[in-house]
Each structure stands twice: as C-alpha cells, then as structure tokens.
Amino acid sequence: MKPFRRTTGRVAVLDRADVDTDQLIPKQFLKRIERTGFGEFLFYDWMQDDGFELRRPEAQGAAILLTGRNFGCGSSREHAAWALQDYGFEVVVAPSFGDIFRTNSLKIGLLPVTLPEDDLRALMAEGSGAELTVDLEAQTIGPYGFDFDAFDRRRLLEGLDDIGLTLRHEEEIAAFEAAHPSPIDTRALG
Amino acid sequence: MARTLFDRVWDSHLVAEPEGESPLLYVDLHLVHEVTSPQAFEGLRLAGRRVRRPDLTLATMDHNVPTDDRPADDLAAAQLEALHRNCKEFGVPLYATGSGREGIVHVIGPELGLSQPGLTIVCGDSHTSTHGAVGALAIGIGTSEVEHVLATQTLPQRRPKTMRLELSGSLPLGVTAKDAILGAIGRIGVAGAVGHVIEYAGEVVRGLPMSGRMTICNMSIEAGARAGMIAPDDTTFAYLEGRPAAPQGAEWERALDRWRALPSDPDATYDRVVEIDVRELAPQVSWGTNPGMVVSVDGVVPDPADFEDPAERDAAERALAYMALEPGTPIQEIEVDRVFIGSCTNARIEDLREAAAVVAGMRVHPRVRALVVPGSATVKRQAEEEGLDRVFEAAGFEWRRAGCSMCLGMNPDILQPGERCASTSNRNFEGRQGRGGRTHLVSPSMAAATALAGHFVDVRELALEPVA
Numbered sequence: 001m002k003p004f005r006r007t008t009g010r011v012a013v014l015d016r017a018d019v020d021t022d023q024l025i026p027k028q029f030l031k032r033i034e035r036t037g038f039g040e041f042l043f044y045d046w047m048q049d050d051g052f053e054l055r056r057p058e059a060q061g062a063a064i065l066l067t068g069r070n071f072g073c074g075s076s077r078e079h080a081a082w083a084l085q086d087y088g089f090e091v092v093v094a095p096s097f098g099d100i101f102r103t104n105s106l107k108i109g110l111l112p113v114t115l116p117e118d119d120l121r122a123l124m125a126e127g128s129g130a131e132l133t134v135d136l137e138a139q140t141i142g143p144y145g146f147d148f149d150a151f152d153r154r155r156l157l158e159g160l161d162d163i164g165l166t167l168r169h170e171e172e173i174a175a176f177e178a179a180h181p182s183p184i185d186t187r188a189l190g
Numbered sequence: 191m192a193r194t195l196f197d198r199v200w201d202s203h204l205v206a207e208p209e210g211e212s213p214l215l216y217v218d219l220h221l222v223h224e225v226t227s228p229q230a231f232e233g234l235r236l237a238g239r240r241v242r243r244p245d246l247t248l249a250t251m252d253h254n255v256p257t258d259d260r261p262a263d264d265l266a267a268a269q270l271e272a273l274h275r276n277c278k279e280f281g282v283p284l285y286a287t288g289s290g291r292e293g294i295v296h297v298i299g300p301e302l303g304l305s306q307p308g309l310t311i312v313c314g315d316s317h318t319s320t321h322g323a324v325g326a327l328a329i330g331i332g333t334s335e336v337e338h339v340l341a342t343q344t345l346p347q348r349r350p351k352t353m354r355l356e357l358s359g360s361l362p363l364g365v366t367a368k369d370a371i372l373g374a375i376g377r378i379g380v381a382g383a384v385g386h387v388i389e390y391a392g393e394v395v396r397g398l399p400m401s402g403r404m405t406i407c408n409m410s411i412e413a414g415a416r417a418g419m420i421a422p423d424d425t426t427f428a429y430l431e432g433r434p435a436a437p438q439g440a441e442w443e444r445a446l447d448r449w450r451a452l453p454s455d456p457d458a459t460y461d462r463v464v465e466i467d468v469r470e471l472a473p474q475v476s477w478g479t480n481p482g483m484v485v486s487v488d489g490v491v492p493d494p495a496d497f498e499d500p501a502e503r504d505a506a507e508r509a510l511a512y513m514a515l516e517p518g519t520p521i522q523e524i525e526v527d528r529v530f531i532g533s534c535t536n537a538r539i540e541d542l543r544e545a546a547a548v549v550a551g552m553r554v555h556p557r558v559r560a561l562v563v564p565g566s567a568t569v570k571r572q573a574e575e576e577g578l579d580r581v582f583e584a585a586g587f588e589w590r591r592a593g594c595s596m597c598l599g600m601n602p603d604i605l606q607p608g609e610r611c612a613s614t615s616n617r618n619f620e621g622r623q624g625r626g627g628r629t630h631l632v633s634p635s636m637a638a639a640t641a642l643a644g645h646f647v648d649v650r651e652l653a654l655e656p657v658a
C-alpha cells in the first residue's frame with residue numbers, strides 16, 4: 001500500500017449527504033478486471049452535468065475532497081475508492097462514512113478523515129480551490145485536529161501490507177484451525 | 191456475563207487480538223462472485239500466494255450474467271471468463287452459469303445449507319448481511335479484504351457495536367417483511383446503524399419464515415449496518431435440515447445442540463435498542479433515491495420544505511428532481527413503465543409465490559413491461575415445478591434465468607433513461623437500474639399488483655376483493 005504522511009493540496013467541495021458508491025462509480029465500469037484506470041469514470045453520471053461541483057475550474061486538480069455525511073454508503077465496490085484515488089484525491093473529509101467504503105479506503109492509502117460537522121462547514125466555506133494541508137502524523141487538517149485509530153494510522157504512515165501483518169499470526173491461525181474443524185466443505189457438495 | 195448472539199459468534203472466532211491492532215477473526219465461509227474478485231486473485235498471483243482454504247470458499251456467477259438469450263457483452267464475458275480461470279488455477283469450487291446450482295450469491299448460500307447458525311461468512315458484496323438470517327455473522331467486504339481472506343482465511347475487524355431492533359406486534363394482512371424493513375430504515379435512516387451489527391428480534395421476526403428473515407437481514411446495509419442477525423430457532427432448523435451442505439445424522443444432532451445455545455441471553459445488553467411496532471404499518475413505497483426515503487402506499491410524495499434538517503431537505507429536493515415527482519402527489523397516482531421482481535432481497539420461492547398469487551388469472555397493464563427473475567437456478571426449477579412460470583407468463587410477465595438482472599443493471603437488463611420501475615430489489619440510488627432510471631422499492635405482492643394496474647395500488651385492497 002502507498003504510505004500516507006502529509007499532503008498539501010487543493011480542495012474540492014461536494015456538499016451532499018449520503019453520496020453512494022453507485023454514484024462514485026456506476027456499475028457499467030465494474031466489469032474491468034484491472035485495478036487501475038477508474039479515475040476517468042469517477043462520478044460518471046454527475047460529470048455529464050456542466051454544473052456539477054467537480055466540473056468547476058477551481059475544483060480541477062484537487063487532492064482533498066470535502067463532502068457530506070455518510071459518504072460512500074451502499075455497495076462494497078472498492079472500485080469507488082480506486083476511482084477517487086486514480087482521479088487524484090488523496091484525502092476525503094466527511095462527518096461520517098459508509099463502513100465498507102472507509103475500510104476500502106484505508107486498505108489502499110486513501111485517507112478518510114472524519115471531522116465534526118462545524119469544523120467541516122468552516123473548511124467548506126473557503127470553497128473549492130482553497131489550499132489545505134492534511135497531516136496524518138500530527139492528525140491535523142488546516143487548523144483542526146482529527147481523531148484517528150492508532151493502528152490504522154501506523155499502517156498508513158508506514159504503508160504496511162495487511163496480509164503480511166496477518167501472516168505473522170500464522171501459528172495462531174493454524175492452531176485455531178486445528179481446534180475448530182470446519183463444519184462445511186464446499187468441495188464436497190457434488 | 192450475559193451475552194448476545196453476536197458476542198457468541200464473534201468471541202468464538204477470534205484468532206488473535208494483537209496489542210494495538212484490530213482483532214483477527216476466522217472466516218468459516220467465503221463466497222465469491224465475478225465482479226469483486228478478479229483484482230483479488232490477481233493480487234494473490236503477484237504476491238505468489240495461494241488460496242488458503244478452497245474448501246471454505248465457493249464462487250458463483252450472478253451480477254453480469256444475461257438472464258435471457260442475449261449474449262454477455264465483451265467486458266462482462268471477459269470477467270466471467272476470469273472467474274473461471276481463477277477458480278481453476280486456485281482450486282476454488284465454482285457454480286458457473288448452467289451448472290444448475292448457480293444463482294445470486296446470497297440466495298445460493300442458504301439454499302445449499304452452507305450458511306449455518308454461528309458461522310462467520312464474508313463475501314465481496316454489501317448484501318452479505320442476508321446470511322445473518324440463519325444466525326450467522328455475515329459481513330460484506332471490499333476487494334482488498336477478499337484478497338486478505340483468500341490468502342489467510344481471516345479478517346482483521348474492529349469489534350462493531352450492537353443494536354437490537356425489536357419488531358413488535360404482528361404484520362397486518364398484505365404487509366410483508368419487505369415493508370417491515372423499509373419502514374424500519376425509513377425510521378432510523380440510511381446511516382442509522384453505521385458501525386453496528388443489528389440483531390432483529392420480536393414477535394414479528396419469530397413469526398417469519400426464513401425467506402422473510404432473509405429479506406430483512408438483506409437490507410441491513412441500507413441502514414448502514416455492518417451486519418444483520420436473527421437468532422436461530424426451530425424455523426431455522428427446519429429450513430436447513432436435509433439441504434446439501436447441512437450436517438446429517440449424528441452430526442445434525444450435535445449441530446442442533448450447538449445452535450440452540452446461540453441465541454442472546456434475555457438479560458444481554460446492546461449498545462442501542464430500537465423498538466418498532468408494526469401493527470399500523472402499511473405497504474411501503476420508496477419515493478426518493480435512497481432506501482430511507484419511503485412512505486406508505488396510502489400516502490403522498492413528501493414536500494422537501496417539511497424536512498427540518500438542511501441536508502435532508504437538500505437531499506429530498508435532489509431526489510424529487512431526479513425522480514420527476516411533485517410534492518403532494520398521491521403515491522397511487524404514480525404510473526410505472528417497468529416492474530422487476532427479483533434480486534437477493536426478494537427472489538426466493540416464497541417471494542415468487544407471493545407475487546404469483548396476485549397475478550394469477552390477471553393481465554399486466556399494456557404500458558408495463560414486467561420481469562420475473564428467480565434468485566437461483568434451484569428457485570427457477572422449483573417455481574417451474576409449481577407452475578409459477580406459467581402463471582407469470584400467462585399474465586404477460588417475462589420469465590427469466592437466475593441472476594442479479596435489473597437489480598443493478600450490469601447485464602443487459604436495464605432501465606432506459608426516464609423509465610419508472612416498481613422493483614423488489616434493495617437500492618433506489620440514482621441510475622442503479624440504468625442511467626436515468628427511476629426506481630421505487632416495494633414488496634413482491636406490491637410489485638405484482640402495480641404491474642397489473644400500471645400505477646401503484648394498495649395490495650391490501652386487492653386482497654380484500656375476491657379475484658375472479
């Protein structure tokens with residue numbers, strides 16, 4: 001995974017609640033078997049509209065997305081996080097996130113920052129195009145601090161591979177398997 | 191200490207709790223489909239890893255497959271082919287299209303008896319929560335996590351919070367499990383259960399057959415929940431007994447002993463408790479672009495001005511613009527172009543029977559194009575043995591092969607821009623069933639009744655009139 005420490009970049013404001021992953025990346029783009037190249041399909045349907053927030057000149061080249069609550073709700077498609085990252089976003093800031101989207105983002109080094117509504121509103125008031133620094137080490141975004149799980153923080157800062165981390169527990173996994181014979185066998189269904 | 195069903199399943203699957211890290215949970219069953227797995231298998235290949243437990247993994251084809259004789263498009267075909275190749279290379283059993291056991295991943299798991307009480311189940315799909323209906327802890331995951339489970343058979347997970355959602359009273363005639371869960375999401379909101387595992391309880395749940403319990407657990411994610419669960423009971427055991435993967439003989443007796451010990455202790459506590467009385471519940475129809483935007487069939491399209499919360503008002507305005515609806519319009523005056531009966535929410539045999547009972551001897555409205563898509567090849571066979579296919583076809587419905595079909599429109603079954611659809615699926619997001627398509631979520635009997643009338647109708651009134 002790509003490590004994340006700190007970034008300074010332009011902000012894009014998308015002030016909508018409950019933005020679902022079907023909007024982030026519509027299903028017709030889920031047929032690809034690669035992990036890259038999804039950026040051009042980000043918000044595909046909404047992008048057709050000239051007035052869409054991310055089409056505005058000041059939102060171009062943005063690295064930080066400021067958005068509404070429950071961002072990334074809905075489908076588990078990790079393609080949504082891939083598309084945001086591939087488009088150029090490094091950080092998404094919202095009052096809350098869909099659980100699976102948040103996990104998917106953490107897995108690929110796209111930083112999901114949960115910020116209280118008031119602080120977020122103040123940042124949004126600056127508008128798209130404003131410059132902002134997000135520092136995971138210091139846990140700050142502009143003038144505000146944010147909470148972050150200590151383990152996730154370390155994983156992101158060091159760019160740790162989750163599977164590698166888990167495989168350090170090989171002995172425990174094997175011991176668990178020995179003690180708990182599985183009640184099912186998918187190969188024995190005939 | 192008193193424990194919940196969730197606590198029992200969670201605690202018994204902890205492999206390790208490393209200091210300062212997420213606990214590691216053992217996965218008993220990993221279900222795989224074509225859309226969220228190719229990059230995971232590719233990841234294994236690049237790292238030179240194998241699938242640790244192919245015997246606990248099962249793949250099927252559902253999202254992309256055409257449900258009629260049209261061919262899959264090139265990209266879809268390539269993705270289906272990739273699943274074939276990956277399963278072969280990594281030794282994962284696959285129920286491919288035409289195998290006779292294929293179907294929507296959340297329909298075939300329980301149907302095969304693989305989804306069992308007390309198990310941990312994951313799948314790269316948010317509606318994995320469906321399997322919680324048998325008393326399993328079933329979690330939807332993303333592709334990186336799919337790769338993680340393939341490689342290690344474990345999942346690092348932070349312990350979620352628990353919510354008890356008590357459905358009390360009894361469902362009025364014509365009001366179904368689908369209405370109960372839509373009503374509940376309308377009440378707690380689409381983010382109402384974020385970070386929580388919901389345990390559904392109460393008289394309503396106890397009285398439901400497994401199909402209705404699955405419908406309810408299926409939509410847990412639409413309230414933002416990590417999972418939904420229902421304590422196993424005699425209904426669960428009767429459902430599982432004799433299924434291909436269910437334990438047999440002495441094993442079955444031992445399994446029953448284990449399963450009977452799973453339900454939550456009466457004095458167990460939850461992080462949150464919500465009680466919903468369903469005695470006054472009417473059939474539900476969604477009017478907007480998320481599953482929390484629902485109203486009773488005898489109601490009207492709401493006025494955004496009535497929402498106090500600015501974010502909700504804004505969302506309601508956008509939703510009405512997208513849906514092309516005016517505030518105050520009676521729901522029953524809304525006309526539809528398409529009806530879709532299918533999806534992992536409502537395409538089990540019981541759902542098809544419910545819909546068939548409404549359409550028997552009737553005709554679909556001439557403007558409406560209506561589709562019935564069984565949830566699995568097994569459901570399809572069973573329905574045909576019961577003659578349901580003939581009931582639907584005689585009424586003017588198209589009868590299709592198993593798949594996700596128009597639930598997400600990744601296959602040839604899609605809405606055209608501007609088309610309005612009464613759908614038994616679980617998501618009414620913008621463009622979900624096709625770009626520009628307008629989705630209204632309803633129960634199978636409501637969808638069937640709507641197909642006949644050409645606009646939403648109150649199925650309770652149909653039920654009261656003798657059908658000639």
Ligand code: SF4
Nearest residue numbers: 317533534594597598
């Ligand atoms: S039927 Fe719909 S919700 Fe269910 S798995 Fe298929 S696409 Fe997902």
